[in-house]
Amino acid sequence: MKKIFLLILLLSLSLPINAQKKFTSKDSTNLYFKELFRTLKNGYLHKNDIKWNEIEKETNKNLDKYNSFIASLDEIEVLFSKIGARHCNIYINNRTYSSSPKSVKEKLSEEWKAKYAANPTFETKVINDEFGYILIPKIVFSDISSENIHKVAQPLYDQIANLKLNNNLKGWIDDLRFNTGGNSWPMVLALYDFLGDNKILGNLNADKKQENIIKLENGAYYDNSKKVSSINPKGKLLDNEKVVIITSPATGSSGEIVAISFKGRKNTIFIGQETYGATTGNIKAELPFKSYMALTTSYDCDRNGNYYETVIPYISISNGDNYTNLTSDSNIKEAIKYFKRS
Numbered sequence: 169m170k171k172i173f174l175l176i177l178l179l180s181l182s183l184p185i186n187a188q189k190k191f192t193s194k195d196s197t198n199l200y201f202k203e204l205f206r207t208l209k210n211g212y213l214h215k216n217d218i219k220w221n222e223i224e225k226e227t228n229k230n231l232d233k234y235n236s237f238i239a240s241l242d243e244i245e246v247l248f249s250k251i252g253a254r255h256c257n258i259y260i261n262n263r264t265y266s267s268s269p270k271s272v273k274e275k276l277s278e279e280w281k282a283k284y285a286a287n288p289t290f291e292t293k294v295i296n297d298e299f300g301y302i303l304i305p306k307i308v309f310s311d312i313s314s315e316n317i318h319k320v321a322q323p324l325y326d327q328i329a330n331l332k333l334n335n336n337l338k339g340w341i342d343d344l345r346f347n348t349g350g351n352s353w354p355m356v357l358a359l360y361d362f363l364g365d366n367k368i369l370g371n372l373n374a375d376k377k378q379e380n381i382i383k384l385e386n387g388a389y390y391d392n393s394k395k396v397s398s399i400n401p402k403g404k405l406l407d408n409e410k411v412v413i414i415t416s417p418a419t420g421s422s423g424e425i426v427a428i429s430f431k432g433r434k435n436t437i438f439i440g441q442e443t444y445g446a447t448t449g450n451i452k453a454e455l456p457f458k459s460y461m462a463l464t465t466s467y468d469c470d471r472n473g474n475y476y477e478t479v480i481p482y483i484s485i486s487n488g489d490n491y492t493n494l495t496s497d498s499n500i501k502e503a504i505k506y507f508k509r510s
Contacts, residue, residue, distance in 0.1 A: 196237040200456050201227060204244075204258075207453050208251070213374055213464045218251050226250075241265055253464060255421065255446045259310070260459035272417040272444060279489040280345065280416065288346050290358075292327045295494055299507060300331050300340040304358070304426065308350040310460070312452060317389075317397035321354035328358060329402040339507035340409060341500065342430075345416035345440065345489075347423025355426050357389055357399045364407030368429040370473060371449045371466035378473045379466065382429075410435045412503035415479055420444030424468070427479045431470035437506055438481040439499050445478040 205224055209215055227247055234240040241260065248256055248267035258265040273281075291303040309320065331337070340362065347355070356368070369382035380392045388398035413427050415438065424447050430436050449466035469475045488498025495501070 193237065196457070197231055197234065197240040200237065201231060201240070201243075203456055204247075204461070207455065207461065207463065208253075211451070211453065211463050211465050212251070212253065212256075213448060213466060214252060216374065223247070223250055255448045255450060255462070255464045257462045258455065258459060259461070260455075260457065270444075275417040275441065275486075277487065277489040279491055280418070283491045284346055284418070290324050290327070292331050293494075294331060294335055294337070295341070295500065296504070297335075298338050299504060300328075300335070300337045301343065301494060301500075302328060302341065302359075303343045303346070304355050304423075305346040306348045306350040306422065307354055312351065312353075314395070314397040317351070317353045317357070318399065320351075321357035321397065322399050324354060324358035325360060325399040326402075328361065332361065332406060333403050338410070339412065339503070340406070341412045341414065341503050342426070343414045343499075344419045344423045344427055345414055345499075346418065347420075347426065348418050348444075349421035349423065349446065352422035352425040353389060353397055355422060356384070356429055357387075357397065359426070359429075360384055360387055360399060360401060361403075361406040362409065362411055363429060363433070364405050366407070367471045369425065369471065370469045372469050372473070372475055373466060376467065376475060378469060407433075408435060410507055412436075412506060413438045413440075414499045414503070415440040415443050415481060417441050417444060419479070421446040421450075424476075424479055428468055428470050428476060431474065431476070432472050437483065438479065439483045439485060439502050439506075440481045441484065441486055442481070443479040447476055447478070 209220055227243060230243055230246065231240050244258055244265040245267055254267045256266065288303060288305045290305065293301050295301050307320065309316065342359065363384055365385045367381050367383045370378050371380050373379050383390050387401040389396045411430065413430050413436065415427055419427065420443060424443050427438065427443065447468045448464045449468050450462040451465050453461045453463040455461055467475050483502055485498050485502060490497040
């Protein structure tokens with residue numbers, strides 16, 4: 169979302185080789201958490217509100233109870249919970265460490281749970297020969313180079329473009345109900361035709377003052393003046409076409425960013441349920457031992473600088489999910505009503 173900064177680390181040359189490989193020595197634990205605290209103190213959105221000396225002292229005391237480096241990583245959840253870092257994640261050894269997420273299971277239908285368990289993928293189709301349907305689930309990858317973002321985004325965009333070029337559609341549905349997080353760049357680029365050449369997003373600092381502007385132009389994604397990545401557009405834009413955004417309580421992080429990018433767009437309505445509430449911007453911060461952190465450094469805002477703690481639909485629908493027959497889905501039926509009103 170926000171401009172990515174890779175924090176360069178200088179590991180101590182005195183660190184034993186076996187500690188680097190096995191992550192079992194006390195030295196490994198001390199080095200790792202020292203670097204973690206340094207990164208948080210320098211970049212975390214709420215760094216000025218934290219009593220760091222007190223928190224660090226408590227953490228170091230807790231670390232004494234762990235008998236290995238791997239075991240000590242469980243302290244990350246405790247630390248993140250103390251400082252309110254509920255959108256920060258650490259990725260190491262194919263595992264993710266974070267604070268305890270809030271539960272939304274009771275708000276999700278059995279149909280949603282079954283579909284989510286099947287790992288839904290990006291999907292496009294035509295409903296009733298009249299309406300375009302786009303399902304954008306979570307999309308997660310660690311290579312955030314411009315080339316790889318393009319590699320991920322272009323096939324997604326092409327699926328949408330093929331629907332556009334081969335059908336005369338009267339409205340489009342962007343289903344974000346399974347978008348629980350990940351990398352928002354390819355999602356936004358895939359939807360370029362609908363967003364057009366416009367400012368679409370931004371980031372606010374801890375004082376809620378805007379620091380940067382995200383815009384699309386000729387298929388390229390710009391963070392201020394820096395080009396992040398791009399897709400190769402095909403055909404005319406759809407930036408004045410009717411669009412319905414569908415959200416659920418599980419729509420979070422990147423899913424919320426996509427939804428917010430449509431705030432302020434003409435001919436757009438939001439249907440479904442209130443989103444999860446992870447509307448902060450993260451950067452990738454490198455940590456020791458080939459690990460990295462999604463570090464929260466900003467608030468997300470729309471094209472007009474407005475911040476949303478959650479995205480609340482204009483039309484609330486909390487039941488009637490049907491993913492096997494979309495025309496029977498309550499959200500889809502409401503979307504079709506909107507398309508047919510004028």
